[in-house]
Amino acid sequence: MSRILEVNLADRYARVEAGVTNLAISEAVGPEGFFYAPDPSSQLACTIGGNIAMNSGGAHCLKYGVTTNNLLGVRLVTLDGEILDIGGEAMDAPGYDLLGLVCGSEGQLGIVTEAIVRLIPLPEGARPVLFGFDSVEDASQCVAAIIGAGIVPVAMEYMDKPAIHICENFAHAGYPLDVEAMLIIEVEGSDAEIGAMLARIGAIAKAHNVRTVRESMSAMESAQIWKGRKSAFGATGRVADYICMDGTVPTSRLPEALQRTGEICASFGLRVANVFHAGDGNMHPLILYNVNDDDERVKAEEAGAAVLEMCVELGGCLTGEHGVGIEKRELMGRQFNDVELAQQKRVRAAFDPEGRLNPAKVFPLGERAA
Amino acid sequence: MTEALKPEREADVVEAVLAARLGGTKLDIVGGGAMAGLGRPRAERRQLSSAAMSGIIFYAPAEMTLSARAGTTVAAIEAAIAEHGQMLPFEPMRPRALWGSDAEPTLGGMVATNLAGPRRPSVGAVRDGVLGLKLVNGLAQTIRCGGRVMKNVTGLDLTKLNCGAHGTLGVLTEATIKLAPKPEAETTLVMPDLGESKAVEAMTRALGSPFGVSGAAWFASGMGRAFSRTLLRLEGFADSVDDRAGRLASMVGDFGQVNRVTGEESAALWRSVRDAEFIAEPSDRAVWRVSLAPSRAAAFAVGLGETALAHFFDWGGGLVWVATLASETAASAVRRAAASAKGHATLMRAPDSLRAAVEVFEPPSALGLRLSRGLKQSFDPDGVLNFGRMYDGV
Structure with missing residues (x-):
């Protein structure tokens, strides 16, 4: 099921089968001046069906939102084999927001076979700038100050020193190796607008002690800057085995979250590299370990769980866009109490009373549906 | 009680x-x-x-x-x-x-x-x-x-x-x-005297442009002015809004005259769109809010014929506000037309008796x-x- 069924540029939507890859949509409508906005790092391979199941985001969701904000409709096959069309061509759907409920439900409410996704006009241009900082605090406060100044860039990506080194060794993107933290900030618009916006952002960065500034001067340089970031996971895999966590924290708690992530991993004797979407607080700590060392593998999992519990404690959540699945189901009790989990299970049961779709995921085992 | x-x-x-x-x-x-x-x-x-x-x-x-x-x-x-x-x-x-x-x-x-x-x-x-x-x-x-x-x-x-x-x-x-x-500034391009189809065409072109149009609406004649008005809004930093307004105006220039209003005058226009002000009176009429694909808006509204006593568009045509008589006949006409336009209608305002007799939500x-x-x-x-x-x- 990997066909694009309909492209309607006047009404700005595409109707696609669930197995279409994320990038295939943007590639199909790109020549006409449109794109599909959510852009997870895996967009070359991941499918729209999977994006809907996990409500995927991406680097550019600060401006354009995540999957649920870019979806107009889905066709859902229920457990009984009935077909439910939710939403459609219109911008709002009638009745309960079943579209919002299905999005991010990890395949537990039905099987999505088709989706109607919104298409967005491509900006005239986009340009990233790269900032290096001597301290994590300066970088984090710079992010807060940019938003506080009324500027919402399309992307604000953060990398710490270990992540910078890993990515630079792999992608040769020209990242500064002597800084503690790096931001990639991208703005969109006409050349004049981009220039004006980067000037404002540059002044804010200066006030926050930025040490290295590199504004992209060409499309090739922009691609290079992004290549380093987008290859972070693959590049890390060449250095060591790793598990990637996906907790989110309120952006004001980022410095504290980063410090505590470092401390937690150090207490297990493990290294960690941080690369994440700074604008939305969705952290992606990569905890490095040796998969052939059973002891280290257990430690990595324990460290990961401790990091996620910290995210919840700071007012965030267990998972921003990767989903709960099996890995995090036993941690659900850290974020929700029994009454809340029972409510969620009853909602699920309205679609699937016996829990036959993706069983044993999301909800802790050993508890019966209320 | x-x-x-x-x-x-x-x-x-x-x-x-x-x-x-x-x-x-x-x-x-x-x-x-x-x-x-x-x-x-x-x-x-x-x-x-x-x-x-x-x-x-x-x-x-x-x-x-x-x-x-x-x-x-x-x-x-x-x-x-x-x-x-x-x-x-x-x-x-x-x-x-x-x-x-x-x-x-x-x-x-x-x-x-x-x-x-x-x-x-x-x-x-x-x-x-x-x-x-x-x-x-x-x-x-x-x-x-x-x-x-x-x-x-x-x-x-x-x-x-x-x-x-x-x-x-x-x-x-x-x-x-x-x-x-x-936003630091806002500007609305006002295009007088376009009919439903032309207005949706202009709004679609604007919303498909890279200029970040943050509002696209159409008021029928008699709604605040004797002539119909197609409205396109741009918001952001002042220099950027000016720049984009100029380029958007040329982009839709072939539809006819393009005027600009800014600041409070522009903001007031969008409040009337948001609050459906021009369709609220007379207060004994039923008011409907119909969601559909923009390209179907003009045919839907025109197709309602005399059932629609007044109508205007928001969301580039994706939202049609319609006033009708507060009658069951009018209600079924709106529902039928919305369904054949693959849209859906909500009865936003009507006497209790009508809201008890017909469905309020689709x-x-x-x-x-x-x-x-x-x-x-x-x-x-x-x-x-x-x-x-x-x-x-x-």
Whole structure:
């Protein structure tokens, strides 16, 4: 099921089968001046069906939102084999927001076979700038100050020193190796607008002690800057085995979250590299370990769980866009109490009373549906 | 009718719902009462008002996030965030003109009705800006949904499910919302005298452009001016708005004259679009809000013929407001036309008698209704909360 069924540029939507890859949509409508906005790092391979199941985001969701904000409709096959069309061509759907409920439900409410996704006009241009900082605090406060100044860039990506080194060794993107933290900030618009916006952002960065500034001067340089970031996971895999966590924290708690992530991993004797979407607080700590060392593998999992519990404690959540699945189901009790989990299970049961779709995921085992 | 319950704390809400449940009574959930004219009419029931639960709980400008109690007025929130140069991105409707009510909409009512304004195509509906909710379900249990972060796929998204649920799943007690920077400047391009088809064509071209059009609406002749007006809004930093306005104006130049209005004059235009001001009078007419694909808007509106006593477009044609006689005949004509345009219609305003005789919200399919009833059951098995407000049994 990997066909694009309909492209309607006047009404700005595409109707696609669930197995279409994320990038295939943007590639199909790109020549006409449109794109599909959510852009997870895996967009070359991941499918729209999977994006809907996990409500995927991406680097550019600060401006354009995540999957649920870019979806107009889905066709859902229920457990009984009935077909439910939710939403459609219109911008709002009638009745309960079943579209919002299905999005991010990890395949537990039905099987999505088709989706109607919104298409967005491509900006005239986009340009990233790269900032290096001597301290994590300066970088984090710079992010807060940019938003506080009324500027919402399309992307604000953060990398710490270990992540910078890993990515630079792999992608040769020209990242500064002597800084503690790096931001990639991208703005969109006409050349004049981009220039004006980067000037404002540059002044804010200066006030926050930025040490290295590199504004992209060409499309090739922009691609290079992004290549380093987008290859972070693959590049890390060449250095060591790793598990990637996906907790989110309120952006004001980022410095504290980063410090505590470092401390937690150090207490297990493990290294960690941080690369994440700074604008939305969705952290992606990569905890490095040796998969052939059973002891280290257990430690990595324990460290990961401790990091996620910290995210919840700071007012965030267990998972921003990767989903709960099996890995995090036993941690659900850290974020929700029994009454809340029972409510969620009853909602699920309205679609699937016996829990036959993706069983044993999301909800802790050993508890019966209320 | 007995006096309304006005809980001041969440614990009082829990107690009130529990008492109603045990006593076998039903509750009407209201905030300030601004939205009371919407939905299927109810029998006389005990009211539970969240109006006394008000106040901002936290506001983090640098995170563009605010959390407040459900009874906080939208106006109070807008005033507090304006001090930091921020706004509600989704432009919630103030239905004062439509329902002739002086009541201020509350945060809870805004979430429960999900009535987004002109910025809907570019930044989303109310549901897109709600990050988290706290509510008391029909079992008198406190449920937290979502949180205060933008990226969150931890468990089922009960936050969105409760947006636009008209209080049928829970009594909202708190909401956390995402804010946006208030644009430094706004300019509206005004194109006089385009008919429905030409107007939608112009709006479609503008919304498909890279210029960041944040509003596209069409007023029929007689709505504030003797001639029809097609409106295209641009917002942002002043230099950028000027630049984009010039280029957008040339892009739609072949449609005819393009005038510009800015500042308060522009803002006032968009308030009238948001609040459906020009369609509110005469007040004995029924008013419909019809969602459909923009390319079907003109044929839909023109096809209604004399049934439509007045109509205008928002969302580039994706939202059509229609005034009709408050009659069952007119109601079925609107429903038929909306269905054949693959859209859906909500009866926003009508006398109780009409709202009792015809469906207010677009009737779901048999499967859709079964699932909706199942969801209602999962939150409120005894039907204590706003029972029957949306559909029979929901």
